[in-house]
Amino acid sequence: MxxxxxxxxxxxxxxxxxxxxxxVLNYPDRVSQRTKERVLRAIDELGFVRNDAARQLRAGHSRTIGLIVLDVGNPFFTSVVRAAEDAAALQGSAVLLGDSGHNAGREANYIDLFQEQRVQGLLISPVGDVTERLDLLRERGVPTVLVDRLADEEKFSSVSVDDDAGGYLAARHLLDTGRRRLAFVGGSTTIRQVWDRLEGARRAVKEEPDATLEVLESDGMTVLAGRSVGNTLVERDRADLPDGVFCANDLLALGIMQSLTMTHTFRIPEDIALIGYDDIDFAVSAVVPLSSIRQPTEALGRTAIELLAEEVESGHPRHRAVIFTPELVVRQSTGEPDAK
Amino acid sequence: MxxxxxxxxxxxxxxxxxxxxxxVLNYPDRVSQRTKERVLRAIDELGFVRNDAARQLRAGHSRTIGLIVLDVGNPFFTSVVRAAEDAAALQGSAVLLGDSGHNAGREANYIDLFQEQRVQGLLISPVGDVTERLDLLRERGVPTVLVDRLADEEKFSSVSVDDDAGGYLAARHLLDTGRRRLAFVGGSTTIRQVWDRLEGARRAVKEEPDATLEVLESDGMTVLAGRSVGNTLVERDRADLPDGVFCANDLLALGIMQSLTMTHTFRIPEDIALIGYDDIDFAVSAVVPLSSIRQPTEALGRTAIELLAEEVESGHPRHRAVIFTPELVVRQSTGEPDAK
DNA sequence: GCGAATCTTTGAATCGTTTCATTGTTACGA
DNA sequence: TCGTAACAATGAAACGATTCAAAGATTCGC
Incomplete structure (x- = not known):
């Protein structure tokens, strides 16, 4: 053969x-029992497998959905991808996954590839601004949903998470557990997400007249960056020390935790409470289990697929922007300070 | 429109x-300058995009390669995927990624899907044993390369990493830096990878007449499992303590490190040297940067694509099994013990 | 036993590309 | 000026599935 x-x-x-x-393949009810059996036997004997290209050519569209993420290695996206795949499978579609790696060139390649494949639609978490190429897609009638990026509803549907609300949630939690001298640690606040989280925190702090918020810029958002911030904290006078620290992501928080636990100068959470953002796997298994803000990644992925399906079915491009609220995960690192 | x-x-x-x-699209040299320009303008004005389904139907095969991994969230596979995508792009193919999530059902779905797509070939890190379905693929002439799994060369090409060599490397390093009372920490040794790493370690220990190797089974391969192993170590008499610990993965090692640094009873690396396996991102930013064994994931992904290309081009299914040797990454957690 | 209604099966047309034998055009040397 | 070689452009056939109008078979009531 x-x-x-x-x-x-x-x-x-x-x-x-x-x-x-x-x-037999598509409308088994239209075929008599006898012939059906004969055909199925033939299929089996010849090892026949449908040719999807031919199907698709006839049908005019494929049964696949394109999904382009910034970084498959990032647990946030991994989780979104998985949810999207599951949701797509439920409606009989498959997901083609592309990893742009924050690189506009690779992103463009995937967009072109997926267009040639005539995907039913595209989910994309775009590199940088919404580009010309994306606008072109829209004009060509390829339904597109932006992921983790709020979009002009005139142009695109989108699913995103309210970072401001997340920042509020974190700061409010620190305040609710009695902390008053808060600090925010983040990389450059020119990153929109970081800025929004800080804004949310500021909003919460304003609600308490006796509370203050100090901003500590870090050099990046890594464990090592966190550690060096932590080291500057350790040097401070106790009176001058924040009693609640909110980090723009978990890596920073883990770094700070390292420097505090290494030196044994201050205790977590008694002297300093610590909360991160993202709830990565490592948060729960840190030396002191880390409180964090969890983003509803599964809902993001699932909803993105649903919005896409809406557009595909209606044909009329009525866009929607769905914004999710993140969730507070309380662990030991922000335990009650009076539980000393 | x-x-x-x-x-x-x-x-x-x-x-x-x-x-x-x-x-114009496929052999621009065959077309005169004048017509070429006219055609390109028309393409631009109409926003024409090739229909890949039709191409593929005519060509009889697609320009895509199927890749099925056990878990996209696992950094090992993430890295393999990325390398495979890059290598495929170089030869003008795209990669369709599937995540089986260690689930045979999902794996089967992807295999079927990819067959319908008429992928050029399949890279797969199979769930459990090489199944019937995979054998069927082979019989149907779909070139297939197994990833991270050694295969019968009669049947499949494969790329894998020599875990025995990795175990040897780790143990040898501990011995070379003067440790003599080694311990191996791993989850169930029924997992092939764990068993091989242990065997490699045993081989190294046998080379030193005065060295011993103790095996500590852990309940899983997580940070928390490591911490509970670490806690039993802390309880021991100093005389009874291993002076070099080799963990079957980095998570275990990080857990052990946590319990040792938390109690401050023993120092790393002076009292106990610690080495892990996989060299995950967190290894470098641990409290004490963790020595580890790095697997050549990029080479795995790239080579898998190359083996596949070999099979596709030759047509004759001559299989090859390529086995890579992992690499020792020395950090502070196994620093010289005399550097006390 | 007949006609109508229902159920099965048929096969040509279609989707959008690539291929390739054929036809048309141009350039050049004699 | 003519013949020929090199170059350009043409358009029908093919890929493999689905669709659908039409033909053929079966069932049923009377």
């Missing part, structure tokens, strides 16, 4: 017309 | 034959 069998081969082998084979 | 333009529309718009448009 050299070539893979076609529907025609199956038809010959079972002595029926090609239309009948197609019916 | 409702329908996307076809090559025929372009031909009309540019007043040429469809064959000419095709030539």
């Amino acid at each position: 050299n070539r893979t069998a076609s529907i025609k081969d199956v038809a010959n082998h079972a002595s029926v017309a090609v239309g009948t084979v197609s019916n | 409702n329908r996307t333009a076809s090559i025929k529309d372009v031909a009309n718009h540019a007043s040429v034959a469809v064959g000419t448009v095709s030539n």
Whole structure:
């Protein structure tokens, strides 16, 4: 055997017309029991597998959805991807996954590839601004949903998470557990997410007249950056020390935790409460389990698929922007300070 | 505009034959400058995008390669995927990624899907044993390369990493830096990888007449499992303590490090040297930067694509099993013990 | 036993590309 | 000026599935 069998081969082998084979595959009820069995046997004997390209050509569209993320290695996206795949599977579609790696060139390649594949639609968490290429897509009628990025509802549907609300949630939690001298640690506040989280925190702090918020810029958002911030804290006078620290992500928080626990100068959470953002796997297994803000990644992925389906089915591009609120996860690192 | 333009529309718009448009796309040299410009303008004006389904139907095969991994969230696979994508892009193919999540059902779905897509070939890190379905694939002539799993060369090509060598490397390093009472920490040794790493370690220890190797089973391979192993170590008499601990993965090692640094009873690396496996991102930013064994994931992904290309091009299924040797990464957690 | 209604099966047309034998055009040397 | 070689452009056929109008078979009531 050299070539893979076609529907025609199956038809010959079972002595029926090609239309009948197609019916067995797509509308089994239209076919009599006898012929159905004969055809199925032929399919089995020849090892026939449908050629999706031919199907798709006839149908005019594919059964796949394109998904382009900034970084598959990032647990946030990994989780979104998984949820999207599951949701797509439920409606009989498959997901083609592309990883742009924050690189506009790779992103463009995937967009082109997916267009050639005639995907039903595209989910994308775009590199930088919404580009010309994306606008082109829209004009060409490829339904597109932006992921983790709020979009002009005139142009795109989108799913995103309210970072301001997340920042509020974190700061409010520190305040609610009695802390008053808060600090925010983040990389450059020119990153929109960081800025929004800080704004949310500021909003919460304003609600308490006796509370203050200090901003500590870090050099990046890594564990090591966190550690060096932590080291400057350790040097301070106790009176000058914040009693609640909110980090723009968990890595920073873990770094700070390292320097505090290494030196044994201050205790977590008694002297300093610590809360991060993202709730990565490591948060729960830190030396002191880390409180964090969890983003509803599964809901993001699932909803993105649903919004896409809406657009595909309606045909009329009525866009929606769905914004999710993140969730507070309390662990030991922000335990009650009076539980000393 | 409702329908996307076809090559025929372009031909009309540019007043040429469809064959000419095709030539512009595929063999630009065969077309005169004048017509080429006219056609390209038409393509631009109509927003024409090739229909890959039709191409593929005509060509008989696609330009995509299927890749099924056990877990996209696992940094090991993430890295393999990235390398495979890059290598595939170099030869003009795209990678369709599937995540089986260690689930045989999902794996089967992806195998079927990819067959319908007529992928050029399949890279797969299979769930459990090499299944019937995989054998079927082979019989149907779909070139297949197993990833991270040694295969019978009669049947499949494969790329894998020599875990025995990795275990040897780790133990040898501990011995070379003067440790003599080694311990191996791993989850169930029924996992092949764990068993091989242990065997490699045993081989190294046998080379030193005065060295011993103790095996500590952990309940899983997580940070928390490591911490509970660490806690039992802390309880021991100093005389009874291993002076070099080799963990079957980095998570275990980080857990042990946590319990040792929390109690401050023993110092790393002076009292106990610690080495992990996988060299995850967190290894470098641990409280004491963790020595580890790094697996050549990029090489795995790249080579898998190359082996596949070999099979596709030759047509003759001559299989090869490529085995990589992992690499020792020395950090502070195994620093010289005499550097006290 | 007959006609109508229902159920099965048929096969040509179609989707959009690539291929390739054929036809048309141009350039050049004799 | 003519013949030929090199170059350009043409358009029908093919890929493999689905669709659908039409033909053929079966069932049923009377």
